Amino acid sequence: MNKQQTNDVILQTVTKVACFIILLFSFHLFFAGHNNPGGGFIAGLMTSSSFVLLLLAYDLKTVKNILPINFIYVAATGLFISVCTGIGSFVFGAQFLSHAFGYFHLPLLGKTELATAVLFDTGVYLVVVGVTMTIIQTIGERE
Amino acid sequence: MNNLVILPILIPLLAAVLLIFMNKSIKLMRAFSAVSSLAAVAAAAVLAQTVFTDGIQTLYLGGWKPPFGIILVADQFASILALTTAIIGFATVLYSFRSIGEKRERFFYYPAVQFLLAGVSGAFLTGDLFNLFVFFEVLLMASYVLIVIGGTKIQLRESLKYIVFNIISSALFVIGVAYLYAVTGTLNMADLSVRISESGHAGLITVIAVLFLIVFGLKGGIFPLYFWMPGSYYAPPAAVSALFGALLTKVGMYAIARVFTLIFTQNAAYTHQLMVWLAALTIIFGVIGSIAYWDVQKIIIYNIVTAVGVILFGIAANTPASIEGSIYYLIHDMIIKGALFMLGGALFALAGTNSLKKMSGYMKTHPALGWMFMISAVSLAGIPPFSGFIGKLKIAEGGFTSGEFVITLLMLLSSLLVLYSVMKIFIYGFWGEEWKDAPRNRSVKGFIYPAAILLFLSLAVGIGTEFVAPYFHQAADTLIHPEKYIEAVLKE
Numbered sequence: 001m002n003k004q005q006t007n008d009v010i011l012q013t014v015t016k017v018a019c020f021i022i023l024l025f026s027f028h029l030f031f032a033g034h035n036n037p038g039g040g041f042i043a044g045l046m047t048s049s050s051f052v053l054l055l056l057a058y059d060l061k062t063v064k065n066i067l068p069i070n071f072i073y074v075a076a077t078g079l080f081i082s083v084c085t086g087i088g089s090f091v092f093g094a095q096f097l098s099h100a101f102g103y104f105h106l107p108l109l110g111k112t113e114l115a116t117a118v119l120f121d122t123g124v125y126l127v128v129v130g131v132t133m134t135i136i137q138t139i140g141e142r143e
Numbered sequence: 144m145n146n147l148v149i150l151p152i153l154i155p156l157l158a159a160v161l162l163i164f165m166n167k168s169i170k171l172m173r174a175f176s177a178v179s180s181l182a183a184v185a186a187a188a189v190l191a192q193t194v195f196t197d198g199i200q201t202l203y204l205g206g207w208k209p210p211f212g213i214i215l216v217a218d219q220f221a222s223i224l225a226l227t228t229a230i231i232g233f234a235t236v237l238y239s240f241r242s243i244g245e246k247r248e249r250f251f252y253y254p255a256v257q258f259l260l261a262g263v264s265g266a267f268l269t270g271d272l273f274n275l276f277v278f279f280e281v282l283l284m285a286s287y288v289l290i291v292i293g294g295t296k297i298q299l300r301e302s303l304k305y306i307v308f309n310i311i312s313s314a315l316f317v318i319g320v321a322y323l324y325a326v327t328g329t330l331n332m333a334d335l336s337v338r339i340s341e342s343g344h345a346g347l348i349t350v351i352a353v354l355f356l357i358v359f360g361l362k363g364g365i366f367p368l369y370f371w372m373p374g375s376y377y378a379p380p381a382a383v384s385a386l387f388g389a390l391l392t393k394v395g396m397y398a399i400a401r402v403f404t405l406i407f408t409q410n411a412a413y414t415h416q417l418m419v420w421l422a423a424l425t426i427i428f429g430v431i432g433s434i435a436y437w438d439v440q441k442i443i444i445y446n447i448v449t450a451v452g453v454i455l456f457g458i459a460a461n462t463p464a465s466i467e468g469s470i471y472y473l474i475h476d477m478i479i480k481g482a483l484f485m486l487g488g489a490l491f492a493l494a495g496t497n498s499l500k501k502m503s504g505y506m507k508t509h510p511a512l513g514w515m516f517m518i519s520a521v522s523l524a525g526i527p528p529f530s531g532f533i534g535k536l537k538i539a540e541g542g543f544t545s546g547e548f549v550i551t552l553l554m555l556l557s558s559l560l561v562l563y564s565v566m567k568i569f570i571y572g573f574w575g576e577e578w579k580d581a582p583r584n585r586s587v588k589g590f591i592y593p594a595a596i597l598l599f600l601s602l603a604v605g606i607g608t609e610f611v612a613p614y615f616h617q618a619a620d621t622l623i624h625p626e627k628y629i630e631a632v633l634k635e
């Protein structure tokens with residue numbers, strides 16, 4: 001960071017495009033997880049890899065300006081969501097972590113299967129993003 | 144359908160998550176972790192009472208029937224251990240207020256403690272071998288954080304050793320689970336027990352049993368595998384040592400007690416004989432360590448090794464009396480080691496050193512601390528009105544019944560040396576003239592009242608043996624008759 005900024009026009013321009021493609025692919029992986037290979041873990045890694053690409057093309061400060069998030073709290077939020085999907089079973093009088101699903105008619109998407117496992121996976125996704133980014137940012141910050 | 148079983152795991156887990164959000168305000172973190180630890184104690188107590196009146200409680204996670212789903216099983220053994228864990232967690236949280244220091248508190252100390260408690264309770268309550276592994280990892284990860292938090296030189300050095308040995312033992316654990324899964328095709332403990340008694344692979348199963356003994360021996364600190372313990376328990380501050388000394392090795396002992404009474408019962412002549420010899424060597428090396436050192440913490444740490452040997456001997460002798468004695472001694476040792484580490488920490492705070500040669504005369508200035516140390520010392524050695532007595536008595540009874548005269552006598556003799564080692568702390572630390580240039584008039588009130596809670600509990604168990612005996616008897620009953628456990632888990 002204290003060395004002189006090199007001229008990375010090509011890297012930065014490609015990053016601007018590639019970053020969104022990687023993000024989209026990670027969302028695809030996340031939603032595909034129920035019936036195809038994918039899921040919260042790999043999607044979280046893929047999302048953080050797009051952030052890492054940003055970190056490589058720009059520097060820590062710029063990325064912190066773009067994403068002013070404390071990633072420790074992201075991981076904690078993820079854990080909280082996952083634990084809460086289990087606690088929901090207390091409300092409905094079911095066994096802990098019982099899974100429920102149903103078919104709904106959503107606007108635009110039509111008949112869609114919604115499952116509570118997706119909520120659990122959202123927690124996993126956030127934990128993975130939070131933990132990976134915390135590790136990379138704290139190591140990167142050290143002089 | 145009984146979600147009560149998961150509460151001793153869920154409360155610390157949820158508390159840990161919420162505590163991460165509170166890391167700006169130390170007061171809020173302290174208050175919240177004390178309240179949630181108290182709630183965990185209450186939940187575990189209700190669970191123990193429910194198990195006592197209604198029998199073994201099970202919870203099928205997600206509603207999947209065993210052996211296909213994950214199951215939590217609370218028999219009396221697991222639930223009194225979960226209760227003891229919650230109580231020790233509560234006392235340690237109180238102890239941390241005064242002793243741990245703001246710098247550590249800011250770096251997620253309280254969440255790490257709660258994660259550790261969640262992992263330990265989970266390891267006690269699970270009914271599935273792979274989940275046991277996962278809960279071991281949860282508690283180990285939290286203990287890695289706790290051992291290194293603060294970042295002093297000795298902590299960095301010892302945490303490296305601690306992490307390396309634990310990673311190796313965890314890898315061996317996974318290998319053991321893989322072998323067992325390859326032979327039997329199941330991971331549910333009750334189902335494993337049934338399939339192993341039906342299968343004919345006696346030789347293979349014995350090899351796997353010894354592998355598990357090595358794994359849990361590394362976690363629990365039995366004879367050739369305890370070498371990592373003295374250094375790593377010496378490094379962190381007293382509150383963390385108390386938590387480690389009271390809980391971590393005991394999870395290893397619980398796992399040995401569980402798998403060698405439930406799963407690996409086929410070739411007991413070989414495996415239990417091996418355990419008897421390992422127990423004897425553990426006791427010998429433990430007492431040698433504890434009488435050799437002139438350092439308060441080191442003496443207490445080597446007493447853990449001795450206690451682990453005694454508990455292992457009770458399990459290995461494999462008679463109803465000795466198994467019941469092991470359970471008594473396990474609970475007693477968890478409580479009293481927590482208290483001893485806390486009192487040792489108070490002594491360190493007073494004297495500024497752990498060396499017995501540089502302290503004396505604290506009886507005059509701090510009589511409460513002195514008497515509490517005295518009581519925990521005689522309780523550790525197993526003097527009759529205190530809690531250590533009944534456990535050792537029953538283990539000795541079982542040892543004589545199973546014909547292990549030499550080792551039983553060895554165990555009884557070890558009590559003398561244990562008493563000598565802790566009395567050495569008492570005599571050199573508390574008797575005599577006051578040390579001239581020692582820092583004076585420091586209040587240790589915050590240090591001794593959490594220890595007082597544990598000591599009171601220990602006294603209650605010792606004097607009120609008649610009252611607690613039915614619980615312990617029921618706990619031993621499911622270990623001696625594993626078919627009750629299997630029936631509770633695999634019932635239709």
